[in-house]
Amino acid sequence: GEDVEQSLFLSVREGDSSVINCTYTDSSSTYLYWYKQEPGAGLQLLTYIFSNMDMKQDQRLTVLLNKKDKHLSLRIADTQTGDSAIYFCAVASGSARQLTFGSGTQLTVLP
Amino acid sequence: NAGVTQTPKFRILKIGQSMTLQCAQDMNHNYMYWYRQDPGMGLKLIYYSVGAGITDKGEVPNGYNVSRSTTEDFPLRLELAAPSQTSVYFCASSTQGNREGYEQYFGPGTRLTVT
Numbered sequence: 154g155e156d157v158e159q160s161l162f163l164s165v166r167e168g169d170s171s172v173i174n175c176t177y178t179d180s181s182s183t184y185l186y187w188y189k190q191e192p193g194a195g196l197q198l199l200t201y202i203f204s205n206m207d208m209k210q211d212q213r214l215t216v217l218l219n220k221k222d223k224h225l226s227l228r229i230a231d232t233q234t235g236d237s238a239i240y241f242c243a244v245a246s247g248s249a250r251q252l253t254f255g256s257g258t259q260l261t262v263l264p
Numbered sequence: 265n266a267g268v269t270q271t272p273k274f275r276i277l278k279i280g281q282s283m284t285l286q287c288a289q290d291m292n293h294n295y296m297y298w299y300r301q302d303p304g305m306g307l308k309l310i311y312y313s314v315g316a317g318i319t320d321k322g323e324v325p326n327g328y329n330v331s332r333s334t335t336e337d338f339p340l341r342l343e344l345a346a347p348s349q350t351s352v353y354f355c356a357s358s359t360q361g362n363r364e365g366y367e368q369y370f371g372p373g374t375r376l377t378v379t
Contacts, residue, residue: 243306249295252307254308257306
């Protein structure tokens with residue numbers, strides 16, 4: 154089955170850019186997603202990219218997809234303390250576009 | 265629209281007890297999913313459904329059952345609860361259309377402890 158890997162922790166200073174990385178194994182994956190989870194809360198969809206795209210920009214968020222290396226990244230520009238959360242990479246595959254999630258990256262933004 | 269709702273928010277079960285986690289959506293979505301999230305981990309798919317009367321197993325179905333008698337509701341049944349089922353359970357739904365990138369909308373979760 155699909156395997157999705159992420160680094161566990163990232164710390165940045167307020168105002169800097171954050172880059173969260175993700176690798177996956179299934180080259181037939183169609184959509185790739187970034188979700189944000191704050192403590193004790195559910196998942197909030199931040200952005201997604203279709204597998205035939207290389208890049209997608211949405212305000213402060215930039216998603217880069219390297220299909221050859223099966224590598225996905227999320228860049229957050231001008232990171233704020235409110236961006237502190239766990240960020241999950243998720244990959245859709247299968248007939249019902251079931252999601253396989255990474256373990257999440259804990260982003261800590263230091264003042 | 266309420267979106268995806270889940271009840272209860274919290275529950276403590278004793279080993280061997282049974283319970284049903286409720287999930288409902290009011291967006292007329294065909295696809296519905298149950299995931300569990302263990303501490304410090306990502307979500308794992310338990311069961312999913314592509315429409316009323318159709319369900320299928322995900323990655324971690326053992327110890328659970330589901331049914332889908334209506335488009336709106338997708339309950340998850342735990343029989344003979346075990347400590348390994350202590351987790352946060354999330355229900356999600358999505359549309360078949362591709363205008364929204366097949367976004368899955370998540371409920372707020374049910375935090376279950378089995379002791």
